Amino acid sequence: MNIFVLMKRTFDTEEKITISGGIINEDGAEFIINPYDEYAIEEAIQVRDAHGGEITVISVGNEESEKQVRTALAMGADKAVLINTEDDIENGDQFTTAKILAEYLKDKEVDLILAGNVAIDGGSGQVGPRVAELLNIPYVTTITKLEIDGSNVTVVRDVEGDSEIIETSLPLLVTAQQGLNEPRYPSLPGIMKAKKKPLDELELDDLDLEEEDIEAKTKTIEIYLPPKKEAGKVLEGEIADQVKELVRLLHTEAKVD
Amino acid sequence: MNFDFTAEQEMIRRTIREFAEEEVAPGALERDRKKEFPLEVFRKLADMGMMGLPFPEKYGGGGADTISFAIVTEELSRACASTGITYSAHISLGGAPLHLFGTEEQKQKFLVPICTGETFGAFGLTEPSAGSDAGGTRTTAVEENGEFVINGNKCFITNASYAKHLALTAVTGEKDGKKEISAIIVPTNSNGFTVINNYEKMGLNASNTTELVLEDVRVPIEHMLGKRGEGFKQFLVTLDGGRIGIGAMAVGIARAAYEKALQYAKERKQFGKSISQFQAIQFKLADMAMKIELARNMVYKAAWLKDQGRPFSKEASMCKLYASEISMEVTDQAVQIHGGYGYMKDYHVERYMRDAKLTEIGEGTSEVQRMVIARLIGC
Ligand SMILES: Cc1cc2nc3c(=O)[nH]c(=O)nc-3n(C[C@H](O)[C@H](O)[C@H](O)COP(=O)(O)OP(=O)(O)OC[C@H]3O[C@@H](n4cnc5c(N)ncnc54)[C@H](O)[C@@H]3O)c2cc1C
Ligand SMILES: Cc1cc2nc3c(=O)[nH]c(=O)nc-3n(C[C@H](O)[C@H](O)[C@H](O)COP(=O)(O)OP(=O)(O)OC[C@H]3O[C@@H](n4cnc5c(N)ncnc54)[C@H](O)[C@@H]3O)c2cc1C
Numbered sequence A: 001m002n003i004f005v006l007m008k009r010t011f012d013t014e015e016k017i018t019i020s021g022g023i024i025n026e027d028g029a030e031f032i033i034n035p036y037d038e039y040a041i042e043e044a045i046q047v048r049d050a051h052g053g054e055i056t057v058i059s060v061g062n063e064e065s066e067k068q069v070r071t072a073l074a075m076g077a078d079k080a081v082l083i084n085t086e087d088d089i090e091n092g093d094q095f096t097t098a099k100i101l102a103e104y105l106k107d108k109e110v111d112l113i114l115a116g117n118v119a120i121d122g123g124s125g126q127v128g129p130r131v132a133e134l135l136n137i138p139y140v141t142t143i144t145k146l147e148i149d150g151s152n153v154t155v156v157r158d159v160e161g162d163s164e165i166i167e168t169s170l171p172l173l174v175t176a177q178q179g180l181n182e183p184r185y186p187s188l189p190g191i192m193k194a195k196k197k198p199l200d201e202l203e204l205d206d207l208d209l210e211e212e213d214i215e216a217k218t219k220t221i222e223i224y225l226p227p228k229k230e231a232g233k234v235l236e237g238e239i240a241d242q243v244k245e246l247v248r249l250l251h252t253e254a255k256v257d
Numbered sequence B: 001m002n003f004d005f006t007a008e009q010e011m012i013r014r015t016i017r018e019f020a021e022e023e024v025a026p027g028a029l030e031r032d033r034k035k036e037f038p039l040e041v042f043r044k045l046a047d048m049g050m051m052g053l054p055f056p057e058k059y060g061g062g063g064a065d066t067i068s069f070a071i072v073t074e075e076l077s078r079a080c081a082s083t084g085i086t087y088s089a090h091i092s093l094g095g096a097p098l099h100l101f102g103t104e105e106q107k108q109k110f111l112v113p114i115c116t117g118e119t120f121g122a123f124g125l126t127e128p129s130a131g132s133d134a135g136g137t138r139t140t141a142v143e144e145n146g147e148f149v150i151n152g153n154k155c156f157i158t159n160a161s162y163a164k165h166l167a168l169t170a171v172t173g174e175k176d177g178k179k180e181i182s183a184i185i186v187p188t189n190s191n192g193f194t195v196i197n198n199y200e201k202m203g204l205n206a207s208n209t210t211e212l213v214l215e216d217v218r219v220p221i222e223h224m225l226g227k228r229g230e231g232f233k234q235f236l237v238t239l240d241g242g243r244i245g246i247g248a249m250a251v252g253i254a255r256a257a258y259e260k261a262l263q264y265a266k267e268r269k270q271f272g273k274s275i276s277q278f279q280a281i282q283f284k285l286a287d288m289a290m291k292i293e294l295a296r297n298m299v300y301k302a303a304w305l306k307d308q309g310r311p312f313s314k315e316a317s318m319c320k321l322y323a324s325e326i327s328m329e330v331t332d333q334a335v336q337i338h339g340g341y342g343y344m345k346d347y348h349v350e351r352y353m354r355d356a357k358l359t360e361i362g363e364g365t366s367e368v369q370r371m372v373i374a375r376l377i378g379c
Helices: A035-051 A063-075 A094-105 A127-135 A188-194 A239-252 B007-034 B039-047 B066-079 B081-101 B104-116 B231-267 B279-307 B313-337 B349-359 B366-376
Strands: A002-006 A009-011 A031-033 A054-061 A079-084 A112-116 A139-149 A152-159 A162-169 A172-176 A199-202 B140-144 B147-158 B165-175 B178-187 B193-196 B209-220
Touching: A002 A035, A002 A127, A009 A063, A031 A035, A031 A063, A035 A054, A035 A063, A035 A112, A035 A139, A035 A172, A054 A063, A054 A094, A063 A079, A063 A188, A063 A199, A063 B007, A079 A094, A094 A127, A112 A127, A127 A139, A127 A172, A139 A162, A188 B007, B007 B039, B007 B066, B007 B081, B007 B349, B039 B081, B066 B081, B066 B231, B066 B279, B081 B104, B081 B147, B081 B165, B081 B178, B081 B231, B081 B349, B147 B165, B147 B178, B165 B231, B178 B209, B178 B231, B231 B279, B231 B313, B231 B349, B279 B313, B313 B349, B313 B366
Parallel strands: A002 A054, A002 A112, A054 A079, A079 A199, A112 A172, A139 A172, B140 B165
Antiparallel strands: A009 A031, A139 A152, A152 A162, B140 B147, B147 B209, B165 B178, B193 B209
């Protein structure tokens, strides 16, 4: 089985994030594999171990992404492709990324593509579905279970806390939701072997893409941090007075009509 | 000069830090209270291939370097010092002498199960009346019909309850009026071999520290490790490597204490301000950060020298001495910054202080380190 995993390097949103000059400060930020992509990698490894085949991890990013790509190889992926767009693209969006990935994948023998449900930085959840559309294959998002029998696939999908069972077939793209599996730590032998596994580094030129083919469809107007959470108010006095005060505050401060 | 980690070292650091934060730290307080050995943690470390980290792949090891060993020991010790010493002793006291001095057959038989995590590694040197003066060994091994018959006592031996075999030192004869000390590999299930796990310790409560009693324990002559009469020289070499482990462990404990103190100082308000705004507290934290950085640099330097195959005894002693002493200072100040809360177990820092103390004692006391350094600078 030919398995592909779409993987993004992102900053760790559990660490402190700062903004300067309208962009997120990369100095001092910790970078990680997008956590949802870790589920995708783990699932790919489990599918390969059960059904045989080969896992290729693909990442659109920059030179720095090699660290995360190597980590995926250390976890157990067989080879990797890093499409370095650093010199060609200044402002890409989900359209850009999906177009590049699809261009790379279009002439490959694809059985299964796994991606994260969302990237925790942009949080759009678009790249997976867009790639599937461009490749004209079915896709199922936010999956929590994957069963493959020949070319028949049964998927459990998380729909806002409920489960939906979907039957479909390969080739297929799925996006991973939390709960799909428990991603493994890279093993020491995996880490030591990661450097020797094949990693292809490509640029746009290698894909026959022009910059205008992948120009972003969206524009970022402004990036800002959420407002600081302010201390709550504790009302005091008789209950009746508190209720009156609450209604007044809801009108005047919270602007509830 | 290059202060960057290699790609492998960096990946090992990230992996083990995440593992330590998620799998090791959460139970540390409970294990200390209950004196419970972290067996489950080590089962997972074995699954990750960490138990044979610096040993060659052909013995089931990871083929990684000493810097990586220091990284792993620091991160584990930061989460739980008992886990840290268990790991450090397993590798540098248990595995290393077999790797350094063992025959091919001994390595296959005794090093492989250490690398796979099937058994823990241990090393029996200290005796009730032979500590710093390890040459004062009284345990004897008398040759009889192709076997050694071993009698004696060892004390304070780490990991022995969980070791299927261990190397220990014994007097095998006399040469020119001097004791001839050799190292012998002894299976712990041998007849006459008793491991007593009965100490009430100040700290490192979740680690395993034991007494060994050997009464007419018989092992084949082939269990001699290295050359006859070189047991003393061998354990000096072994301890050089072990000191890097204790240095890394001391840095890990100090870092845990410093990080807790920094966070607490920012949160704790007295006199209307965070106590981190008082210069008295700031200076403490600044000193802690500096000492940890210096200690770690020295640990890495000793490890780097060892990886380059250069002499590293002096640096190993320096890193162990410095790191263990600043670890005591930093953990003490971390308790101080926590005020009354620091004296309470739930805040962790008092445990760090108890655990740190061992690093000034084990694998050569601070006084012994100063003796080693003094000798190596030509006194
Ligand atoms: C938790 C723990 C784990 C241990 N694990 C192991 C293990 O796995 N294997 C093992 O073999 N041992 C182990 N040990 C033993 C440890 O290495 C010894 O405790 C240590 O070497 C000190 O020996 P001692 O306790 O006999 O103290 P002593 O040697 O009696 O020292 C007492 C004091 O005298 C000082 N002193 C001694 N000689 C001199 C001198 N010439 N000049 C100046 N001062 C001197 C010492 O520095 C110390 O302050 C462990 C100990 C502990 C506490
Ligand atoms: C075993 C035990 C028994 C006790 N018994 C009693 C008792 O019987 N009765 C009782 O009332 N209390 C008792 N206490 C409480 C004890 O007196 C307090 O813990 C102590 O006064 C410190 O206060 P704190 O713990 O709130 O620390 P904090 O005041 O929060 O201090 C934290 C750290 O900040 C430093 N700090 C605070 N302010 C400043 C500043 N302005 N400049 C520089 N540094 C500053 C402190 O020195 C300390 O290092 C006891 C405590 C313990 C642990």
